[in-house]
Amino acid sequence: xxxxxxxxGKTIDVVEGTTVLEAARKLNIDIPTLCHHPxxxxxGGCRLCIVDIKGIPRPVTSCTTPVSEGMEVTTxxxxxxxxxxxxxxxxxxxxxxxxxxxxxxxxCTLQELAYFYGIKDNRLTGERRLYSKRxxxxxxxxxxxxxxxxxxxxxxxxxxxxxxAIDFGYRGFDTKIxxxxxRNLDCEFCGQCVAVCPSGALTGKAWQQKGREIGVREVETxxxxxxxxxxxxxxxxxxxxxxxxxxxxxxxxxxxxxxGRFSYSFINSPDRLTKPLIRIAPKxxxxxxxxxMGVRSSEYNSAVGSQHSALFREASWDEALDYIAEKLKxxxxxxxxxxxxxxxxxxxxxxxxxxxxxxxxxxxxxxNIDHCARL
Amino acid sequence: xxxxxxxxxxxxxxxxxxxxxxxxxxxxxxSNTTETHPIVGLKMKKAVxxxxxxxxxxxxKINLVKFADLWLQQRPGTDVALLNTIMHVxxxxxxxxxxxxxxxxxxxxxxxxxxxxxxxxxxxKITGVPKxxxxxxxxxxxxxxxxxxxxxxxxxxxxHGTDNVYAVANLALMTGNLGKESAGVNPLRGQxxxxxxxxxxxxxxxxxxxxxxxxxxxxxxFEKEWGAKLSDKPGLTVTEITDAAINGSIKAxxxxxxxxxxxxxxxSHTVKGLSSLDFLVVQDIFLTETAELADVVLPATCYAxxxxxxxxxxxxxxxxxxxxxxxxxxxxxxxxxTELSRRMGYEMTYHHIEDVAHETxxxxxxxxxxxxxxxxxxxxxxxxxxxxxxxxxxxFKGGFPRxxxxxxxxxxxxxxxxxxxxxxxxxxxxxxxxxYHTGSMTRRTPAIETIAGQAYVEISPEDAxxxxxxxxxxxxxxxxxxxxxxxxxxxxxxxxxxVFIPFHFxxxxxxxxxxxxxxxxCKIPELKxxxxxxxx
Numbered sequence: 007x008x009x010x011x012x013x014x015g016k017t018i019d020v021v022e023g024t025t026v027l028e029a030a031r032k033l034n035i036d037i038p039t040l041c042h043h044p045x046x047x048x049x050g051g052c053r054l055c056i057v058d059i060k061g062i063p064r065p066v067t068s069c070t071t072p073v074s075e076g077m078e079v080t081t082x083x084x085x086x087x088x089x090x091x092x093x094x095x096x097x098x099x100x101x102x103x104x105x106x107x108x109x110x111x112x113x114c115t116l117q118e119l120a121y122f123y124g125i126k127d128n129r130l131t132g133e134r135r136l137y138s139k140r141x142x143x144x145x146x147x148x149x150x151x152x153x154x155x156x157x158x159x160x161x162x163x164x165x166x167x168x169x170x171a172i173d174f175g176y177r178g179f180d181t182k183i184x185x186x187x188x189r190n191l192d193c194e195f196c197g198q199c200v201a202v203c204p205s206g207a208l209t210g211k212a213w214q215q216k217g218r219e220i221g222v223r224e225v226e227t228x229x230x231x232x233x234x235x236x237x238x239x240x241x242x243x244x245x246x247x248x249x250x251x252x253x254x255x256x257x258x259x260x261x262x263x264x265x266g267r268f269s270y271s272f273i274n275s276p277d278r279l280t281k282p283l284i285r286i287a288p289k290x291x292x293x294x295x296x297x298x299m300g301v302r303s304s305e306y307n308s309a310v311g312s313q314h315s316a317l318f319r320e321a322s323w324d325e326a327l328d329y330i331a332e333k334l335k336x337x338x339x340x341x342x343x344x345x346x347x348x349x350x351x352x353x354x355x356x357x358x359x360x361x362x363x364x365x366x367x368x369x370x371x372x373x374n375i376d377h378c379a380r381l
Numbered sequence: 382x383x384x385x386x387x388x389x390x391x392x393x394x395x396x397x398x399x400x401x402x403x404x405x406x407x408x409x410x411x412s413n414t415t416e417t418h419p420i421v422g423l424k425m426k427k428a429v430x431x432x433x434x435x436x437x438x439x440x441x442k443i444n445l446v447k448f449a450d451l452w453l454q455q456r457p458g459t460d461v462a463l464l465n466t467i468m469h470v471x472x473x474x475x476x477x478x479x480x481x482x483x484x485x486x487x488x489x490x491x492x493x494x495x496x497x498x499x500x501x502x503x504x505x506k507i508t509g510v511p512k513x514x515x516x517x518x519x520x521x522x523x524x525x526x527x528x529x530x531x532x533x534x535x536x537x538x539x540x541h542g543t544d545n546v547y548a549v550a551n552l553a554l555m556t557g558n559l560g561k562e563s564a565g566v567n568p569l570r571g572q573x574x575x576x577x578x579x580x581x582x583x584x585x586x587x588x589x590x591x592x593x594x595x596x597x598x599x600x601x602x603f604e605k606e607w608g609a610k611l612s613d614k615p616g617l618t619v620t621e622i623t624d625a626a627i628n629g630s631i632k633a634x635x636x637x638x639x640x641x642x643x644x645x646x647x648x649s650h651t652v653k654g655l656s657s658l659d660f661l662v663v664q665d666i667f668l669t670e671t672a673e674l675a676d677v678v679l680p681a682t683c684y685a686x687x688x689x690x691x692x693x694x695x696x697x698x699x700x701x702x703x704x705x706x707x708x709x710x711x712x713x714x715x716x717x718x719t720e721l722s723r724r725m726g727y728e729m730t731y732h733h734i735e736d737v738a739h740e741t742x743x744x745x746x747x748x749x750x751x752x753x754x755x756x757x758x759x760x761x762x763x764x765x766x767x768x769x770x771x772x773x774x775x776x777f778k779g780g781f782p783r784x785x786x787x788x789x790x791x792x793x794x795x796x797x798x799x800x801x802x803x804x805x806x807x808x809x810x811x812x813x814x815x816x817y818h819t820g821s822m823t824r825r826t827p828a829i830e831t832i833a834g835q836a837y838v839e840i841s842p843e844d845a846x847x848x849x850x851x852x853x854x855x856x857x858x859x860x861x862x863x864x865x866x867x868x869x870x871x872x873x874x875x876x877x878x879x880v881f882i883p884f885h886f887x888x889x890x891x892x893x894x895x896x897x898x899x900x901x902x903c904k905i906p907e908l909k910x911x912x913x914x915x916x917x
Contacts, residue, residue, distance in 0.1 A: 143832075144827070144828035144832060145828050165430075166423060166426075166427075167423065195828075195832065196419065211828065223704075225685075225702050225703075225704035226700070226702060227684065227685070227700065227701050227702045227704065228573070228684075228690075228691045228699040228700065228701050228760075229573060230573045230683070230684035230691070230701075230822075231572075231817050231822075232417060232418050232419070232571060232572065232573065233418065233569060233570035233571055233572055233573060233575060233693055234419070234420040234421055234693060234694060235573065235691060235692075235693020235694065235695070235697055235699055237699070240685060240704045242704045242705060245706050246705065247685055247704060247705060257398060257399065257693075257697065257759070257760070258420045261420060261423055262420070263419035263420065263814070264419075264814065264815055264829070265814075265815070265817055265823060265829075268826065268828060268829070269817075269822065269826040269828075269829050270685075271825060271826050271827070272666075272683070272821070272822040272823075272825040272826065273683055273685050274708075275667075275825045277667055277668070278667065278680070278708045279666060279667060279668060279672075279678060279679075279681070279709075280680055280708050280709025280710055280711055281680060281709060281710050282677065282678065282679050282680060283675075283677065283678040283680075284676070284677055285675065289656055289674075318678060321677075323710065323712065323720070327717075327724055328724060329677060330635075330677055330721060330724075331721060331724035333633065333660045334635075334660070334725060335725060335726075337633045337659060337660060341632050343612065344614070344616075344630075344631075345631055345632040345633065346631070346632070346633045346634075346635070347616070347617060347622045347625075347631050347633070347634045348634070348635045348636070348637070349619060349622070349634065349635070349636040349637065349639045349641065350583035350637055350638075350639070351578065351637050351639050352572035352575035352577075353572065353573065353684075354574065354578070354637060354638050354714055355577070355684075355689030355690055355701055355714075355734075356574065356577040356581050356689060356690045356691065356692060356738065356741065357689045357690065357734050357735075357737035357738060357741075358637070358689065358713075358714040358715050359574070359577060359578045359581035359582075359583050360582070360589060360737050360741050361714075361715055361718045361719065361729065361737060362583065362637055362714075362718055363581060363582045363583045364607060365718050365727075365729070366635070367588075367603075367607075367609075367612070368607045368608075368611065368722075368727055369609075369721075369726070369727035370635075371609075371610070371611075371612060372612055372616055373585050373586070373594050373614060373615055373616030374622060374631070375582075375583055375585055375616055376583065376584060376585050376617070376618050376619040376622065377575070377578045377579075377583045377584075377619070377639065378572070378575070378619065378639055378641075378644055379575050379578065380537075380538075380618070380619060380620070380903065380906065
């Protein structure tokens with residue numbers, strides 16, 4: 007069933023079940039909120055989205071109020087703005103003023119609202135929640151002092167990820183978001199909670215002091231792990247990818263997994279190959295991959311440098327490519343084109359794959375071309 | 382994919398990720414979706430929240446089971462029997478879509494007979510799934526209006542993988558779950574651009590766009606476009622290339638961005654093959670286990686260092702954009718290939734990487750309408766034949782490329798290597814959430830290594846107790862091909878009598894153990910079933 011309501015004098019057709027906040031957003035009317043997320047159930051926790059509705063004596067939270075026929079809504083007037091400012095002051099009364107060093111500065115809804123409401127000196131001060139324990143998980147920094155209890159992380163973990171690794175614990179002033187028995191976070195580390203956090207409470211551990219907004223470029227691209235094809239936003243400072251997230255209007259709705267969001271340090275790994283290499287060691291002596299149990303790849307990788315100098319020498323591109331061309335031509339000459347084969351890569355782009363098979367078919371002259379679709 | 386191509390005329394995911402949310406029923410078989418396709422997993426969870434029913438068929442109690450209405454824990458390698466029994470019950474209950482069968486399919490009458498023997502009793506006997514559960518699954522699937530099937534390598538990495546795919550296709554055809562939204566047959570592609578690499582013709586029997594190399598018209602078309610004489614002899618698949626290297630008929634292999642030493646079955650066999658070559662070139666971003674065997678190693682670029690496109694599992698062509706410069710002298714793969722080609726006497730000239738995409742569009746009509754400009758913000762799903770075509774969210778609307786959907790009778794065949802007295806356990810290999818494929822990328826992320834840096838073998842509590850194995854204890858797992866030492870993970874996930882090892886870890890590589898037996902049609906190796914022995 008649909009009907010008309012009016013918001014700030016504008017009329018809109020809405021279907022039953024829509025909330026006042028959703029209807030206002032359809033009209034591009036901005037109502038501040040910290041605890042609302044369009045993909046999560048309404049919470050009504052931060053109280054910032056209060057509006058006046060004709061016939062209701064007190065302001066109500068627009069995120070939890072469903073529309074009804076003929077409703078007349080006012081989203082902003084001096085009284086509502088005064089209340090919103092007080093609410094923000096209350097939230098900030100218990101918030102560390104660490105924006106100077108906070109990882110999220112510039113990308114923080116709380117900071118932005120404090121700025122718009124001009125909260126310089128907070129007239130409300132009082133006891134502060136201080137937490138000395140840091141979560142020992144390797145992915146997500148949880149700074150509970152900066153938590154404003156909006157509960158988005160709790161809802162996204164339950165409603166989207168289906169994991170429920172965290173919830174509200176304790177009561178009243180002692181309330182905090184915690185894991186069972188306040189152990190270190192042990193979950194799928196998808197980081198959906200980090201993505202929805204409106205303050206600096208949740209950030210990536212790998213982000214720390216790598217750069218915030220200034221001098222950071224955004225590059226839209228596609229993830230290189232599984233076949234879902236999630237759209238990524240790479241945050242780049244200088245020549246380094248310092249952070250990855252995803253926008254809400256993408257095929258993956260902004261959600262990512264642990265690999266897509268957090269596993270990008272391979273890009274700048276010191277183990278990257280930087281020069282063409284030509285083998286110097288005889289083939290028989292090559293000792294490949296199998297490492298003893300319990301050796302971490304990081305330990306192993308640090309040994310790669312010395313190992314590769316025993317197997318290969320560095321060469322220029324000209325030397326390496328001429329050498330390959332000469333060898334392939336000689337083998338084709340002597341044994342025919344079908345003595346050559348190519349394995350292409352599901353990690354590479356369409357264009358590269360097209361070129362690779364074209365090379366094998368047209369330049370080498372064989373259909374011996376495959377990739378790992380079977381593995 | 383060959384299986385689906387044979388019965389429908391096209392081998393790709395029939396429907397879209399977004400459509401999952403509106404399924405009435407999801408039948409997930411041989412896919413550990415939440416770990417291997419986490420975002421598809423989220424859509425499935427969302428569908429469940431919206432009231433969709435979920436059936437999971439998997440020998441392991443994967444995470445998705447938590448969200449399922451029904452879990453069928455079949456013995457590894459018995460999927461054909463499971464599916465045939467489900468179809469037997471659907472026919473018995475009259476739940477097939479007679480109109481759809483009449484209008485859009487062929488060979489139904491022949492096929493119907495092949496199901497007769499698969500009574501629920503026989504099904505239970507072969508699969509180990511109680512017949513009540515099989516019947517319930519049949520009723521749930523058969524009665525659903527929009528039922529989607531989702532599978533991955535759990536179905537295909539078998540010596541009868543093509544049969545598994547035929548059985549899945551039969552089930553969807555029989556119930557009319559094709560050619561409409563939020564239904565279909567959906568093989569989830571495991572790697573970012575495995576769909577694209579296949580589309581682009583990196584397969585031994587087809588040119589780009591699945592045009593057969595032994596079809597004269599296709600050959601002539603590509604000879605004209607490329608200005609070169611081409612061979613009409615289908616080439617060798619990856620596993621055949623290894624065999625041919627050992628017997629000496631293949632002398633040189635050029636590998637771009639693959640690590641077969643870790644990803645292919647029977648590691649010592651793979652290493653033997655690559656070491657027997659006169660000449661091996663490996664182009665990669667790291668000195669992988671495979672690169673260590675090479676004569677020349679070429680430093681390439683990763684996805685953040687180049688422009689181009691990837692095609693995801695739902696056929697959506699999406700942009701990849703250069704964000705950073707490559708390290709040192711590393712070069713884009715496209716530069717390396719064209720430079721090498723020039724030195725081989727075959728010039729390939731492109732002014733911009735998009736020119737390659739345009740050439741693809743010239744030779745493959747389904748790609749013709751896709752330009753970088755059109756996919757600037759949102760990717761387009763092929764087929765997209767013209768510049769004003771919106772792309773295709775689901776396939777087979779109003780019919781199949783091959784004309785009619787083909788019912789194919791399949792019979793249950795046991796796996797190539799079954800457990801016996803000497804090797805009494807079934808080994809399945811696969812992935813886990815945190816690591817990716819051979820680990821050359823994820824294992825270089827310290828946080829990932831902290832959480833999931835150790836290889837493990839999942840073993841059921843009953844088996845562990847019988848063998849006196851404690852959780853975390855290092856045990857020996859051996860097959861006829863080799864033997865590894867690996868930490869045990871006592872877990873209620875695997876079926877009793879079965880163990881599972883993720884294949885990401887070189888220090889305890891699962892593919893030391895696996896069998897090279899392949900499916901006769903698709904040549905996919907049987908990585909999901911081989912026989913092993915466990916020693917404490």
